Amino acid sequence: MTALILIAEDEPEIAEILDAYLTREGYRTYRVGNGQTVLDVQPVLKPDLVLLDIKMPGKDGWEVLAELRRRGNTPVVVVTALDQDIDRLQGLRIGADDYVVKPFNPVEVVARVGAVLRRTSASRSETVLRVGRLEVDTQSYVASVHAASGAAGVQLALTLTEFRVLAHMAKSPNRVFSRSELIDACLPGGDALERTVDSHMSNLRKKLDKLGAADMITVVRGVGYRLADQP
Known part of the structure; x- marks a missing residue:
């Protein structure tokens, strides 16, 4: 079964673009636009990777990322307009696997998703x-x-x-x-x-x-x- 990508993005246009490009590459997708919803559906869906926006209603991306890390090692790629070095460092410190700044090239995002999945899958295969x-x-x-x-x-x-x-x-x-x-x-x-x-x-x-x-x-x-x- 192909990897399931949880797209957490409250801007419909961006979510649709990510969805379309990921689907074209053969990934399964599920879209949410609220930080709290990410935490609600993650234990049920068990996504292989989360594409996570930071500025979302409910809970912001930092809170969501911190909680996901408390729960386990689900790969997370942050996709955000926050482009300062301090923001990148915070994302990596909390536990993001990669960090993409908006505006982005959707082809690059898909490539980064694939790279993170390959890296984490190799690591996970040793323990699962x-x-x-x-x-x-x-x-x-x-x-x-x-x-x-x-x-x-x-x-x-x-x-x-x-x-x-x-x-x-x-x-x-x-x-x-x-x-x-x-x-x-x-x-x-x-x-x-x-x-x-x-x-x-x-x-x-x-x-x-x-x-x-x-x-x-x-x-x-x-x-x-x-x-x-x-x-």
């Missing part, structure tokens, strides 16, 4: 593991299961050990892990029994089952466990 409908973020310690339709994922309520086991297996999907391997990798101390692994696996499967994905973890008799990329 995807196996089928399962997504494991090893940086934020969050694991979620996405619906087949591609809708937003539902977070799993995991213990730290359960998360470690799931993340370790997600690094090598379809590989069979022995109980002793999982003990060494995921249960520090080395004094855990193999039946402890079975207990953690049972709990994991029950939690996955509630989201219709219990079959992702399978038992290989006499060997151990496999995390399959197809539930």
Whole structure:
């Protein structure tokens, strides 16, 4: 699925131009004209990147950027008429990934969007593991299961050990892990029994089952466990 760009711009003409050029390049877009609306829709839409104006009603872009950074690492490209060095520095200090000054060349904006997405995607791929409908973020310690339709994922309520086991297996999907391997990798101390692994696996499967994905973890008799990329 192509990247979703959230366009936060209260001037309709500018928003339409950005929308048209991004759509032409194959991106999906969603437009809002209010700073508070950005924060309202971001958790639901989970955009791959936000194009953010600064002077908007509701909340200004600085407030929105600061809140987005508190929430996570969604890439943000600031697009604004504020062209002073102090404004650029403030944007980068708060956490903008790039800064574009109006009036701009829309072709350049699209190119910068692509560059930021490539850069952040490469960084994110090192911390986010995807196996089928399962997504494991090893940086934020969050694991979620996405619906087949591609809708937003539902977070799993995991213990730290359960998360470690799931993340370790997600690094090598379809590989069979022995109980002793999982003990060494995921249960520090080395004094855990193999039946402890079975207990953690049972709990994991029950939690996955509630989201219709219990079959992702399978038992290989006499060997151990496999995390399959197809539930």
